[in-house]
Amino acid sequence: MRIGIPRSLLYYYYYPLWRVFFAELGAQVVLSSPSTKGILAAGLKHAVDEVCLPVKMFYGHVLDLVGQVDMIFLPRIVSVEKREYICPKFLGLPDMIRCLKDLPPLIEVDINLYKNNRDFYRAVKNIGSIFTKNHLAIGRACFKALQAQKKYFRLLNMGLMPAEALALVEGRTGDKSQRKKERLNIALLGHPYNVYDPYISMDIIDRLHKMGVGVTTAEHVPDKITRSYAARLPKKLFWTLGNRMIGAAFHYLEQPGISGMVHLAAFGCGPDSMTGGIIERYAHSSGIPFLSLTLDEHTGEAGIMTRLEAFLDMVQWRKAAFSS
């Protein structure tokens, strides 16, 4: 059986887990193609108008899978962490997608770890039973999947970008890039599906590398550290991804090697407006240069490039002034 996984949203976090899980149960995993203008155009045509850019992109990825797969994996992810939530748009995702015509059957399973972790195993059992009645086989697949996931997060924590980490987890080589140490390093923060999707982010990571700037992201900071830093907020945020962003930001504000901070937000994203605002205030009081970039459908790159160039000029200028 061919199971389709959209290369979008939480793909950047949990793909290794589900890839191994499905493969262990004998299914063939099919990924949608990397984001392109064509995929976004298909998404825009079908999406509800008030969702954010990455959700519109998700529609496109689902449509890209139609005809190639027997089922599409589309869990309703409510919460992945105790007493925290994922963005409300993720809760409604299966309902929004179900309205599309001519879709293959969807694998819809609720995943809600708000109360405790046990819900994950219930979900895994439900999904696994589509393929086999053998509980032991499902348990074994789940164990291997969790191992792969752990390895992936560990690689991210070591400073790899998702594409590189995925290649290593899957045993592919070739994507290996030798990154030289840069003199200037900036922290790039934002939702993983904005930061790591080269189409949505207008290739910002690659552009920065080409400008001779080292880039480090929230996923490079281990969970333990982001949690302890995020606890400095007088009141905890509701969103797991927002907490990670804030924790990473507070961590980077104390790293002398980080010369500036860029926050990438999707236009119309509620959580981003909140976390971005908080990070900006703390960056200001720490005296670290901060830039907020808002992404939307426009493909004109001049706006982003102007702001990025000016920001790097400022960072370098300030660095030179401080050292002299």
Added chain:
Amino acid sequence: MKGYIGIDVGSVSINIIFIDDGGVVVEAIYLRTQGQPITMVQKGLKELHGRLPKGSKIRGVGTTGSGRNLAGIIVGADAIKNEITAHAIATSQVVPGVQTILEIGGQDSKIIILRNGVVTDFAMNTVCAAGTGSFLDQQAARLNISIDQFGKIALGSKSAVRIAGRCAVFAESDMIHKQQMGCGLPDILAGLCEALVRNYLNNVGKGKEILPPVVFQGGVAANVGMIKAFERALELPIKVPPYYNVMGAVGAALLARESAAKRGYSLFKGFGISDMRYKTGSFECTGCSNLCEVVQVTEDGGVIARWGDRCGKWSNAVREEKIS
């Protein structure tokens, strides 16, 4: 006479200036872009050539503004820089010790914060262009007054009416309501100035520490109504530099002076370019599903630049042709 040319290709105007070795502005030309950046740059250079004394030597050219890359390729620029850096460089030369720069142009508005001659923070308007020069232009046209008269009429106001400035569309309907209620023209115009200033300080100037000396520049600084509104809102004196509407171009020329000195010669192609035939066009590359819009510039039939392709297939092809 020996000196440097600075070209600022903006959405509404193209500014071309000539400075002498000491950085003093000798000639300034302000043209409307009229949607034809190349033709207007050619026209402006021709005019500049005519105004300069015979035997003048161009020692460097710099370009800035949203059309900086296009203009840079056509004239052979020594420095191509974003407008934020260009403005900061020019203003700190003209008004030593400046701490805040307010800049409102045709489509962009920005704020630049400097401390001890170094840019420490900046912001630009986000995806929305409300409250910039184009909107004032449009409203002046709707009220059938010339944009030059706008500020003077606004100064005649006794009590400005309150106008919603959050969005240009709302502002327009609010102005029409006030006008139908019988409010006087000066009061409406003064109200509009105050609304724009309020919007600017809330959006672009959000969270910025505005300290004197404050310099107001960009095309909108010609409007005395706006200057007054800023003075009232900030309770600080506002300085408008003598070449307020061409400061970006001044900065570009100063940057060209620096990089031409470093290089030892200039890349300027000469005033002959005014008579060359340039054509720009775009086509959609069908090599993959990205469907990039590739822009290409030709000079007398030969391709001199291409951009817009994500993979570099077309832009690199130009570079290789040049090398061989």
